[in-house]
Amino acid sequence: MKDIHPPLLNYLKHYAARLKDSLALRILEAGAIADEKEAKALLRFLNVMLDQAVKDQKDGVKVLGEAAHASDAEKAYLAMEDFIAQAGFEDALDEDEDR
């Protein structure tokens, strides 16, 4: 996860904390995915995060000092998908039913 733009990682951690997703937060803090179970947990988090970001934009919520915009969550989602694939868990992406 060292290649991920630090403000993008902060954005992901912000949503993991706000959504009280301790497993996603732990993975993001560790910067590594241990197994397929964690890869799937991260994908579930990304889907919930995007839905929340869409809601935040509609509600005019501020996120890390900026008016929420769903395109931020889309960018974070795609970056993490690439990270999951790079970590060797591409199969989890194919099984992502919310996608």
Next chain:
Amino acid sequence: MEYILAEDLKRHLEVLKKYIRPVGSADHPTLVNGSVRQVDFLLSPDGKTALPSAGGLSFVTSMKKFKGLLKLKARHVGEVDVYAFDDALALPPGLEIVRDRPGHASLRVKEKMALTDLIGRLEDLGRRMERIGRIRLTND
């Protein structure tokens, strides 16, 4: 803007090697709410200066990534406008485009500049990018 199909982008991406940016039909091609986003660019602590970094404004460079992004956008917008440029376009000073991940490129700041300059340069780029067309999205 003329309506097109997602498949129409195949030639632009695979043959012409363009950098593609789909945005909500109400959105600007390169700016959000008239400014830049923290998830894209690294700013100084006072927020007045854009600093060189590995981040940047996202563009897609493959059909797989393009379709993946459209699926995400379909969850909250009904239409997207598709903008593009290729390597023949002169980028504004201090900016560079880098193919940094499979199917993805980042328009990066390569030299420190005032945030107001970055916004102006992105506005200029947005004006000069090609408008390819508008795509209707569905949730299925």
